[in-house]
Amino acid sequence: MFHPQLDSFPTDFLWGSASAAYQVEGAWDADGKGPSVWDNFVKIPGTTFKSSNGQVAVDHYHRYQEDVALMAEQGLKAYRFSIAWSRIFPTGKGEINQVGLEFYSNLIDELLKHDIEPIVTIYHWDLPQALQDEYQGWESRQIIEDFTTYAKLLFDTYGDRVKYWVSLNEQNVFIMHGYMMGTHPPAVRDPKRMYAANHIANLANASVIKAFREGGYSGKIGPSFAFAPAYPLDCRPENILAYENISDMSAHFWMDVYAFGRYPRIMLKNLEKMGLLPEITESDLALLKEGKPDFMGLNYYQTMTVANNPLDGVGMSGEANYTGEKGSTQESGMPGLFKMVENPYLERTNWDWTIDHQGLRVALRRIASRYDLPVLITENGLGEFDTLETDGTVHDQGRIDYLQHHCLAIQEAISDGVEVMGYCTWSFTDLLSWLNGYQKRYGFVYVDRDETSEKELTRYKKDSFYWYQEVINSNGQSL
Numbered sequence: 001m002f003h004p005q006l007d008s009f010p011t012d013f014l015w016g017s018a019s020a021a022y023q024v025e026g027a028w029d030a031d032g033k034g035p036s037v038w039d040n041f042v043k044i045p046g047t048t049f050k051s052s053n054g055q056v057a058v059d060h061y062h063r064y065q066e067d068v069a070l071m072a073e074q075g076l077k078a079y080r081f082s083i084a085w086s087r088i089f090p091t092g093k094g095e096i097n098q099v100g101l102e103f104y105s106n107l108i109d110e111l112l113k114h115d116i117e118p119i120v121t122i123y124h125w126d127l128p129q130a131l132q133d134e135y136q137g138w139e140s141r142q143i144i145e146d147f148t149t150y151a152k153l154l155f156d157t158y159g160d161r162v163k164y165w166v167s168l169n170e171q172n173v174f175i176m177h178g179y180m181m182g183t184h185p186p187a188v189r190d191p192k193r194m195y196a197a198n199h200i201a202n203l204a205n206a207s208v209i210k211a212f213r214e215g216g217y218s219g220k221i222g223p224s225f226a227f228a229p230a231y232p233l234d235c236r237p238e239n240i241l242a243y244e245n246i247s248d249m250s251a252h253f254w255m256d257v258y259a260f261g262r263y264p265r266i267m268l269k270n271l272e273k274m275g276l277l278p279e280i281t282e283s284d285l286a287l288l289k290e291g292k293p294d295f296m297g298l299n300y301y302q303t304m305t306v307a308n309n310p311l312d313g314v315g316m317s318g319e320a321n322y323t324g325e326k327g328s329t330q331e332s333g334m335p336g337l338f339k340m341v342e343n344p345y346l347e348r349t350n351w352d353w354t355i356d357h358q359g360l361r362v363a364l365r366r367i368a369s370r371y372d373l374p375v376l377i378t379e380n381g382l383g384e385f386d387t388l389e390t391d392g393t394v395h396d397q398g399r400i401d402y403l404q405h406h407c408l409a410i411q412e413a414i415s416d417g418v419e420v421m422g423y424c425t426w427s428f429t430d431l432l433s434w435l436n437g438y439q440k441r442y443g444f445v446y447v448d449r450d451e452t453s454e455k456e457l458t459r460y461k462k463d464s465f466y467w468y469q470e471v472i473n474s475n476g477q478s479l
């Protein structure tokens with residue numbers, strides 16, 4: 001469809017797709033790789049759907065050439081992947097594992113051979129277990145130095161070929177899940193420890209960006225933030241306040257630190273009152289100011305709608321939907337602050353994630369207006385059941401519709417004036433969903449395996465593969 005009122009996508013727009021090491025690589029203990037906290041966490045009964053794990057995942061470690069060939073066939077302009085820290089430093093620091101370094105070097109060369117821009121995520125949650133054991137990982141300031149040493153090695157080794165770096169992937173998610181909800185490693189449920197670990201993660205993020213600047217590397221660097229823009233249920237002032245609360249707590253609390261190097265004052269005051277304020281020194285604040293990113297990485301999946309929640313209202317304990325049984329998500333909220341409510345205008349996926357393409361435009365607009373930064377969309381996609389037909393086809397029209405609407409929302413945001421550098425769908429091949437197993441699929445490429453059997457791990461192109469091929473080929477004109 002032709003939209004005369006819309007601007008075109010820029011000619012250098014990065015049409016991409018994304019993955020993360022633990023979710024695709026497998027080879028969890030191959031060639032000198034050390035264990036990560038995820039390798040161990042998944043062994044605890046009840047932590048993941050049907051005890052699924054990434055030991056083999058979709059075996060990208062051994063099949064990366066086949067996967068890159070598929071990317072090239074699709075015409076992908078960029079591929080975002082993460083580096084497993086414990087493949088490079090098996091114990092998180094000290095001795096370097098050359099074979100690990102080589103794997104990513106080969107992957108980068110393979111991508112460049114096909115004119116695919118590598119976008120490298122330095123940290124996508126798979127902390128070396130050794131650092132968790134030695135000093136409790138993100139709870140110790142020691143990690144700032146170790147994370148920076150690791151990142152510098154990546155800049156030095158790959159900086160001649162990699163122009164786009166993502167520092168931390170979804171700090172808000174791995175910190176909240178890891179230290180508040182207890183659903184990610186290290187499975188802590190303690191708000192005080194959560195806010196303390198979060199502050200240290202902010203410092204580590206800033207330190208790596210500072211090192212990137214000081215090292216004079218060329219290219220751009222920024223964090224990827226999981227931004228679910230909030231809507232108030234309606235214009236009842238109590239609900240507007242709930243919206244203000246969630247915006248400060250779930251968005252500004254992280255993005256203000258990245259972009260401005262400071263915490264929102266309402267949050268500081270509240271954390272202090274609750275006795276949850278972490279130690280924040282003058283030199284911390286100076287470091288945060290030096291760690292400003294070149295872009296905001298945006299992982300967008302859905303919006304959330306909130307309403308007033310009285311002091312004796314619902315808490316955070318509600319069960320989430322990790323089974324794909326629609327409607328199984330329970331109510332949750334923070335008493336006195338907000339509660340999540342259903343948005344009557346939006347459809348939901350089988351995992352109860354709202355489907356809201358306009359929310360992407362809203363997210364882009366909010367980032368541009370508040371932070372005045374370019375945005376690299378580092379994740380967006382639809383996790384759903386897919387059916388492999390006997391003839392090897394997969395008709396994922398729902399995914400095509402989802403992506404099409406989201407791409408148009410990007411084009412609208414560009415027309416509004418937002419600088420969008422690129423769009424990485426989640427994901428290129430099907431992969432392991434951390435807590436949801438293999439049945440929640442996101443890829444353009446179906447990988448034949450499930451929770452109980454690895455089967456042959458054969459790759460099949462879904463209908464969406466060809467659809468995106470045409471979008472890229474026409475630089476968005478075919479939308």
Ligand code: BGP
Nearest residue numbers: 020169170173226383433434440
């Ligand atoms: C993001 C993560 C990804 C990916 C995606 C989909 O939070 O950065 O790694 O997993 O969400 O989420 P899920 O796998 O839970 O459906």
